[in-house]
Amino acid sequence: MIVSRFGPVALGLALLLILAGQSGCSRIRPSDGGAQARFKSPRRVDARDVQVPAGYRVQVVSAGLTFPTGVAFDDQGRAYVTESGYSYGEKWRPARLVRIEDDGSKTIIAQSNPTPWNNGPWNGVSFYQGSFYVAEGGEMYGGRILRIHMDGKIDVVIDHLPSFGDHHTNGPVIGPDGMIYFGQGTATNSGIVGADNANQGWLNRFPEFHDIPAHDVTLRGENVTSTNALDVSQAQLTPVKTGAYSAYGVWTWRGEVIPGAVPCTGAVMKAPLDGKGLEVVAWGLRNPYGLAFSPDGQLFATDNSYDVRGARPIYGTGDLLWKLNDDGRWYGWPDYFAGEVVSNRDRFQAPGTAAPKKLLAVDPNPPPRPDAIFPVHSAACGLDFSHSQDFGYVNQAFVAEFGDLAPSTGKVLAPVGFQIVRVDVKTGVSQVFAANRGRKIEPASKEHGRGLERPIAVRFDPSGKDLYVVDFGVITERGGKTDPRPNTGVLWRITRESR
């Protein structure tokens, strides 16, 4: 019989075809990220386009914000929002702290103009003992922690933070110990300065800038050779060789020791309210963006993982949620993802690129495992913990997923992020809490809706009954150009109406 004779062969062939069918089209299909959309101004918002679990209600608090990044509440429970003043895409505005009035209108409390007006982004805000604490990203003059008084006066609490690169100074939050905790992102994607950093804009401004470890590290002497990104006329003639933790064009050798320093990049640090005596809480992070203390006083941080770009692209790494032990521990960057070494080519080699090689000869300590992993390119940003039965999900973390910036950070087959998730930090299980209605979760600009665009921060009000969501606004990616749109940011509020 034909069927019985060729049965096993046919079965094997069918299995192969099924598998090929599943994976094949993912290679062929072009990127379809959330930013790959056409947007026509103005942005229109309608809370009915946002879906939340039964019993919860979404409201628009204020719209028309420009690049908002954080929300905090004063002693009277009034909401204040930071407008960052800078967005990827090299779009600059004065950074501002604005109070959101009951009718949604805005009152400017403080702004970075005039000194210096272009040192954003202001990445997050906290309120403590009558003042606001803001992380100033430091794209032009270095990162700073600012204290803003209610009358708008600005004090510099901490300055000269190494924040000229890809990632900025983030946070801050005030801990149960009364200390300021903040995140400092890395200069690069994965430890080596490359042409992607010229594309980001900063390499031309600061060609000597590079990552800084918290403690001395010994290198394996891995270098990457690329065309000259700083001198396009010589691009093909003079290849540039660059090593880890080194300026563009500076190569390293096996056994070379890079001295550690504080402040460093890729770390969470803390200081008293006067800013003196900076300490490292954790390092070996990539971009610790969101910081929050759980109801039992434990510090958690979101960490944006590697991209498929630059001198050392690393594939398939989701964003992370870490419970940080305040012991100065190293968490694995630039050689590990979630406790797994990135030289594992089966896991981390991007199609069409070289496998990433390990950079450090000696690991500072065994890298720990994270408490949760978010989807690749979801850009897990701000987080907060529910602490009230009135809202529910007590002790769970709520995380704002900013959403992908494909294709510049790597290809995706569908938009990733653009939602609020809640995470059971004991199990690492995350569930979608708020996202746009429709067959797919994608930004409103892509689906021509009026719902969420790019959630970047979440924070419960002092009563714990309302969850405020800061929505950065529209960013599109076309022809290799990142295009953030001013006046498209929104502050949303989610309230539980019934149990």
Add this chain to the structure above:
Amino acid sequence: MNYGISKMPGRMRAFVAIAIASAMLITIFSTGCASSRRDALVARQVNVSNRQLEIGQRVFMAECNQCHPGGAAGLGPAINNKPIPGFVLRFQVRHGLGAMPKFGHSQISSEALSDLVLYVKTLRHEPMLVARQ
């Protein structure tokens, strides 16, 4: 039931078998590139009703959710919109394919893999939600 296939002549039976297999493959190929289903995860959370599904969910979150968020497309293709047989899922997890890495027994035990497959099948059966109002 054999739907009368056993009464057909040998060549005819082979033809029918190939036709059925082709139809299945076309279905799988076509759904492989179809839109994924995500909205079910918002208002109606995945019902983890027993210990097996609970373990499967944890394994999914640790190893799969990165590339297939909630079973939908992301970095990788959707897996919640196609009828992939359990044995194919197991084979693909163990051996990887294309950009998908393989997962050995040290990462996902045999028992955990069974629970994972059960969970992935559950994702498929989550009901669709209301469209935009």
